[in-house]
Amino acid sequence: MSESDANTSKKEMLLEIRGLRIEGYSDENWTEIVHGVDLDLHRGEILGLIGESGAGKSTIGLAAMGFTRDGCRISGGSIDFEGMDLTTASPDELASLRGAKIAYVAQSAAASFNPAHRLIDQHTEAPVHYRIKKRLESQEDAMELYHKLRLPNPKEIGFRYPHQVSGGQLQRAMTAMAMACRPDLIIFDEPTTALDVTTQIEVLAAIRDIVDQFNTAAIYITHDLAVVAQMADKIKVMLRGEEVEQAETAKMLEEPEEDYTKSLWSVRSYKRQQKPRPSGTTPVLSVQNVDASYGEIPVLQDVSFDIYAGMTVAVVGESGSGKSTTARCITGLLPPTSGKVLFNGEELPSDYKARSKDQLRQAQMIYQMADTALNPKVKISEIIGRPAYFYRGLRGAELKKRVDELLDLIELEPADYYNRYPPELSGGQKQRIGIARALAANPSFIICDEVTSALDQLVAEGILKLLDRLQKEFNLAYMFITHDLATVRSIADEVVVMRQGKIIEQGPKNEMFTPPHHPYTDLLLSSVPEMDPEWLTTVLEERGVDNIGEGALKKT
Amino acid sequence: MNDFVIGYYALLIGGSCLAAYYQKRTPFLLLFSLTLASFIMGIIGGEGALWFVTIVAGIIALSAGTSYAFREFLSIVLPRDMARAIRTAPLTASFGIFVVMTYAIAGIFAPVIAPFGEAEVISSAFAPADETMLLGADQLGRDMFSRIIYGARNSVGIALLATFIAFFIGAIAGLMAATKGGWFDQIMGRIVDVVMSIPSIIFALLLLSIFGTSLTTLVIVIGIIYAPRVFRLARAVAGNIVVMDYIEAAKLRGEGTWYLIRKEILPNITAPLIAEFGLEFSFVFLLVAGLSFLGLGIQPPTADWGSMVRENATLVSFGEITPLIPAAAIALLTVAVNFVVDWMLYRSSGLKE
Numbered sequence: 001m002s003e004s005d006a007n008t009s010k011k012e013m014l015l016e017i018r019g020l021r022i023e024g025y026s027d028e029n030w031t032e033i034v035h036g037v038d039l040d041l042h043r044g045e046i047l048g049l050i051g052e053s054g055a056g057k058s059t060i061g062l063a064a065m066g067f068t069r070d071g072c073r074i075s076g077g078s079i080d081f082e083g084m085d086l087t088t089a090s091p092d093e094l095a096s097l098r099g100a101k102i103a104y105v106a107q108s109a110a111a112s113f114n115p116a117h118r119l120i121d122q123h124t125e126a127p128v129h130y131r132i133k134k135r136l137e138s139q140e141d142a143m144e145l146y147h148k149l150r151l152p153n154p155k156e157i158g159f160r161y162p163h164q165v166s167g168g169q170l171q172r173a174m175t176a177m178a179m180a181c182r183p184d185l186i187i188f189d190e191p192t193t194a195l196d197v198t199t200q201i202e203v204l205a206a207i208r209d210i211v212d213q214f215n216t217a218a219i220y221i222t223h224d225l226a227v228v229a230q231m232a233d234k235i236k237v238m239l240r241g242e243e244v245e246q247a248e249t250a251k252m253l254e255e256p257e258e259d260y261t262k263s264l265w266s267v268r269s270y271k272r273q274q275k276p277r278p279s280g281t282t283p284v285l286s287v288q289n290v291d292a293s294y295g296e297i298p299v300l301q302d303v304s305f306d307i308y309a310g311m312t313v314a315v316v317g318e319s320g321s322g323k324s325t326t327a328r329c330i331t332g333l334l335p336p337t338s339g340k341v342l343f344n345g346e347e348l349p350s351d352y353k354a355r356s357k358d359q360l361r362q363a364q365m366i367y368q369m370a371d372t373a374l375n376p377k378v379k380i381s382e383i384i385g386r387p388a389y390f391y392r393g394l395r396g397a398e399l400k401k402r403v404d405e406l407l408d409l410i411e412l413e414p415a416d417y418y419n420r421y422p423p424e425l426s427g428g429q430k431q432r433i434g435i436a437r438a439l440a441a442n443p444s445f446i447i448c449d450e451v452t453s454a455l456d457q458l459v460a461e462g463i464l465k466l467l468d469r470l471q472k473e474f475n476l477a478y479m480f481i482t483h484d485l486a487t488v489r490s491i492a493d494e495v496v497v498m499r500q501g502k503i504i505e506q507g508p509k510n511e512m513f514t515p516p517h518h519p520y521t522d523l524l525l526s527s528v529p530e531m532d533p534e535w536l537t538t539v540l541e542e543r544g545v546d547n548i549g550e551g552a553l554k555k556t
Numbered sequence: 557m558n559d560f561v562i563g564y565y566a567l568l569i570g571g572s573c574l575a576a577y578y579q580k581r582t583p584f585l586l587l588f589s590l591t592l593a594s595f596i597m598g599i600i601g602g603e604g605a606l607w608f609v610t611i612v613a614g615i616i617a618l619s620a621g622t623s624y625a626f627r628e629f630l631s632i633v634l635p636r637d638m639a640r641a642i643r644t645a646p647l648t649a650s651f652g653i654f655v656v657m658t659y660a661i662a663g664i665f666a667p668v669i670a671p672f673g674e675a676e677v678i679s680s681a682f683a684p685a686d687e688t689m690l691l692g693a694d695q696l697g698r699d700m701f702s703r704i705i706y707g708a709r710n711s712v713g714i715a716l717l718a719t720f721i722a723f724f725i726g727a728i729a730g731l732m733a734a735t736k737g738g739w740f741d742q743i744m745g746r747i748v749d750v751v752m753s754i755p756s757i758i759f760a761l762l763l764l765s766i767f768g769t770s771l772t773t774l775v776i777v778i779g780i781i782y783a784p785r786v787f788r789l790a791r792a793v794a795g796n797i798v799v800m801d802y803i804e805a806a807k808l809r810g811e812g813t814w815y816l817i818r819k820e821i822l823p824n825i826t827a828p829l830i831a832e833f834g835l836e837f838s839f840v841f842l843l844v845a846g847l848s849f850l851g852l853g854i855q856p857p858t859a860d861w862g863s864m865v866r867e868n869a870t871l872v873s874f875g876e877i878t879p880l881i882p883a884a885a886i887a888l889l890t891v892a893v894n895f896v897v898d899w900m901l902y903r904s905s906g907l908k909e
Contacts, residue, residue, distance in 0.1 A: 331808055352808055360810045373801040377823035387809060437805070 014082065014184055014217050015041040015064060021076035022059055022068060022241075034059055034241040036077065043184065044215040048232030048249070050222060050264075052456035053427065055238040057221045061187045064219060065102045066094045082184070099126040103178035107190040109170040113162040120158030123177045132181055145176040148213065149206040167319075168199030172206050179210060186211070186218045192227060196318035196483050197527040204230055204529075205540055223456050225264060226529035229253055230536040237261050249533050264458065265531075272468055274509045275311055275493045282345040283308045284445050284477040285330065285363070290339035292329050299325050300336070300501045309444065310471060312478040314492035314509075316485065316524065322501040323481045327447045330479070331365060343445075361391045364438035368450035370430035374422040380407075380433055381418045387440040406436040410466060428459035435466065445477045452487055464491050485528045489513065497521050561598070564606050568594065623651035645899055652895030659889055663708040670702035675857035682871060692878055695867050703859040704882060710854055711861045712889070714775060715841040721779025722840070723833060726786025731817045733787070734794035741791075748784040756781050757846060764852045774844075774853060782840055789832050793825040827900070834897035838890045845886050861886050 022034040034056045041047055049057045059072065066086030068074060079086040081102070086094065098104075106112040114122060124138040133141065139158070146154035149172040162170060171191055178186050188207065192200040208231055211218050220231045228235055228249075235252045237244040237260070245258050256262050283306035292300040300322050307313045315323045328334040330341055332352030341348045343362060349355050367373035374383060381403050388394045388402045404414040410432040422430055431451060438446050448467065452460035468491060470476060482488060488495060488509070496506040497520065505518040517525065526542075529535060568591040575584035590609075597605040627650035631639045642650070662669060671688070672678055676698060683693040691700035733741040751759075763777045797803065798821065806820050847853035848862030856863065861882035868879035 333804065333808070355810075357810050360808060365805065365808065367801045367805070369801065373805060375800075375802040375820055375824070378819070390809060390811070441809070 012043045013040065014043045014045075015039065016080040017060075017064065017077065018080070019077035020060065020063060020074070020079065022056070022063060023073055023075045025071045025073075030073070030075070032075065032241070033072070034063075037238075037241075037243055039064075039236070041185070041217050041219065043217055045234070046211060046218045046220055046232045048220045048222065048228035048235040049238060050225060050228050050235060051238035051244075052223060052458055054240070056241040057223075057238055058189055059241075060238070061189055061219055061221045062104075064185070064187060065098055065104060067098070096130070099183075100130045100132065100181045101183050102185045102187070103181070103183040105171075105174050105178050105186060105188045105191050107193055109174040109191075110162065110167065112174060113170065115162050118159055118161055119165070119173050119177075123158065123173070123180055126177075127180050130181060138180065142176060142180065145179055145210070146173070148210055149173075149176055150202070151176075166199070168195055168202055171195065171199075171203050175203075175207055175210065179214065179216070182214060182216075184217060186216055188218060188220045188222075190222050193222065193224065197485065197529075198318055198523060200227075200529070201527045201536070201539065204536060207231070208536065224529070225457070226531050226535075229531055229533045230529060237264070253531055253533065271490050276508075277308050277311065277494075281308065283342075284344060285479070286342040286345075287326070287330065288340050288342065290326070290329050290336045290341065292325060292334055292336045294334075298501065300329065303329075303339070303498075303501075303503055305496050305503065305506055307445065307477045307479055309477050310475045311493045312471065312480050312491055313494045313496060314480040314482060314488040315496045315498060316482060316488055317498035318483060318524075320500075321498040323483075323498055324449060325501075326498070327365070327449055327479065327481060330447065331363060357391065361387075361441045362443050363445045363447070364441050364443040365447045365449065366431075366434050366438050366451050369454055370427060370434050371422075373434050374430055374437075376421060376423050378421070379418075380420050380422070380425075383422070383433060384436045384440050387437060391441055402440070406440055409439060409470065410436045426459075427455055428462060431455060431459075431463055432466065435463075435470070439470065439474075443476070445479070447479045447481070449481045450483070451480075453482065453484060460487070467491070485525060497524065558603070561603060561606060564610065565591070565594070619651055620647055623647045623654060626650050626654045641903070648895040649899035652892040652899070655888060655892035656896065659708050659712060659892075662705050663712050666705045666709045670699075670705040672699040672702040674698070674703050674706035674859040676702070691881060692876075694864070694878075695870075700878060700881070703864060704861070704885060706859040707861045707864060707882060707885070710858055711841065711844060711848075711886075714771070714854065715837060715844050718775045718778035718844070719782070719833065719837045719840045721775060722782035722836060723786050723829070725779065726783035727790045727829060728817075729783070730787040730790025731794050731821060732813070734791045734798050735813050735816055735821065744787065745791075748787050751781070751784045756843060760843065760847060761850070761852060764847070769852055769855060771854070774847070778840055778843060781843075782836055785836060786829075786832065790825065790829065793828050794821050797821050797824045827903070831897050831900040834893050834900065838893050838897075841886070841890065841893075 017037065017039040019036045019038065020034060021032060021036055023030040024033045037056075037060060039047070039060070049061065051057050059069070062068060063074060063079060064081075064086075066079060066081075066089060074087050077087070081097070084093070084097075086097075089097075113119070120139055120142050123142045124133075124135055127133040127138040127141075128135050132138075142158050143154050146157055151157050151169055151172055157165060157169070157173070165173065175186075175188075175191070191207065192203050195203060204227065210216075218231075220228060222228050232249050234246060234248050236246040237252075237256075237258070239260055244260050245252075245256070247257075252261070253265075256265055285307040286304075287306075288304050290300055290303045291298065303322070303326055305313065305315075315326065317323050325334065329336045332348065332350060332355060335350035341350070343359065348359060352360065381400075384406050385394075385399050385403045388406075389399055394402055403418070407414040407417055412429065412432060417425075417429075417433075422433065425433065434451075451467075452463055455463065464487065467478065471478060480488070480492060492509045494507065495509050495512040497504045497512070497518065499520050504520050505512070512521065513525070515522075526539060532538075568587060572584055572588040572591055575587055594606060594609060597609065601608075624647060627642060627645065627647070630650065630653070631643045633639075634642060677696055678699055679689065679693045679697045681693065681695050681697050683689065683697060685692040689699050689701065691704070694700055694703065729744055733744045759781055760777055763781075764773065767773045767777070803816060803820055806816055811820075844853055845860075845862030845865075848860045849866045851863070851866070853862055854860040864882040865879055871879050
């Protein structure tokens, strides 16, 4: 400790937050959401800020720029940036800091770029505005940065519009934009959360590299521990607007002090025994040689797999690999162009409109975004009760009993949730309601489409455990669509790996997780961040700096 | 220089000084610029101009005071949820609600409030105002005040009915188009394009001269003319809802179109639809008034603000403001409704400062 103290004190202090309190406005009252947080950041240092959603991570990140979201205000404490107190600075002074000295990289690059302007025009905006550089000079600098961030065709890519480049490239272009004025501090707000593992690794490597090269300080906000372990020099754990603990990355990972931190660390250890296929039964669902296309463009080619009762089949692959399209073929939303879907040995009509009520009842779906999967204007009791009424004709006291039963199953207190609306619930609770709605139909097969990817790890673990329990109780078959291999490892019995609309490899989980793999499976597996802080460095050494992500595959 | 002028300037300057002393920036700027403007107006327009300013300021202050008191009253009387919404409403909104309520009361209780019947001839033509006739008589000697009160019932009632019809047709067609899509959507869309391409007042004149000018035809014709706007709004807003996962979930459950519309989509688009209702009501109201003014709307002897303006128009050339009173009634209601609609739009769009 004393050694690191001596080390950091040599560096110049850049950002010093003392006793920061932030209030949010709701129901005509100001309620405190950040309760007195201290934060120190030296030049060239990266601080990882982790915690579940609602912990106040992003709020603090924005406050470091002297900014609060609408309906929030800073009610106490000081934010000292290079000797200037941002809490008392005038709007003009703040405006001259932002972009020039402090930059911000948002979670969704696609939503943060203006789709109507070329990347490079948006890049040069800040330097030209602050008169740091001339336009042409800044364009050259942008190309240089694109090159450093290892974007393909650095000379040309800037002249494209945001929709013409991929998600990972956009996120790197955004990082380049944040570097445009060579700021002293960059705030990364979950920059890789929305990306696939293979893309994530490219972005992580690029960010770490460039921050290192320009000796920029950074605050890295995320809820993914393995990611923060690669990036940060020190980690601060947040819970409900308060600091839980803070330590150097290595120390934090090895010997966390607080119970909360330990619980965060142990999430990834949840693992379920792999079950063998039940012998002598027909599969609940059998997809046979399915081809599908959106209009003229083929998206699925010759997809076949079986799902047996009581088993979980995980379908993995990066976005655009056809995972969700397969689900749409099974549910009948997108009738396949050839091939068939068998349910308990019987062929299902390809269009859902032609299916009988009972066929529809048997296969249910749980969605990724619980926000859009539950109607915000319909009561919980009605959301869960509707399938029970629709398929089984339950009404009155019987229906109420069934709804209570379902709420009990998903571990929510019926009396508290019966009359509430979805927007009043947290993300995890909403996802549970989505599960209850699927269960209400008494299905034998459930498609889980990325059900945990929008949730924090602690909450996600709870959902996975719940799904597992329900599977045992009702002998359900799951098709588990995900790009998160940690989830696959913990819940799947069989794994199907998809890429570009084709199945690359399939088999029982244990087999799939032991080498030798198909090169693509190997790439997916080795791209999952591990808790070891040296992981990224090792992977980069193995693959070589220019061949991370997809590139590594083309080489082999 | 008389007492009024001295008092006038003394008040303004005193007010400015107080505002400046207590560092109230906006009131000070307002008061002092009014003082400066008054100097010029006083020189050019004399005492009359200053009286005008005083009266206008008085009216604004009175309306603001009424609105403020009315808002406080509503927030105490109404149940909790609504009270909270009202308390954060701007003064313009509570002014709008106040005016709309006054009109509603005048319309509903017209026979009780109005001293005479709407078709009752009680004095000579264009008789000036006296103790029995608050606003004087019209071109046939009927009481102006009574006719305005009855007009609230007729004009507003018809406009309301026509708007309801427009919404009924437009919203249902729009929601069906959004949910079903495909050829139904295309056909409805093209029909709507055709109806909207003809200017509404000309289309109304055309239809009314074909089908005659009974009240029923009038209401239906106006309803049909305004339905396309509602159709387009309903289709656009519902289009955003239809792509949601919960609609997909309901479709996969096997629910029918009618259930989707009623239970899943409608609750999510009520806010913009209600806001649009207020706006459309203003347009429909103006169209009804316009048609009456042209002689094709509500037929005499039924009192109606639009035709009242036309019938008494000659009086304007004699310097009387009587024909302007029904016009002012129309203007006030339109403004009031729009105040309320603005507030609702603000709430439904989720804009927060």
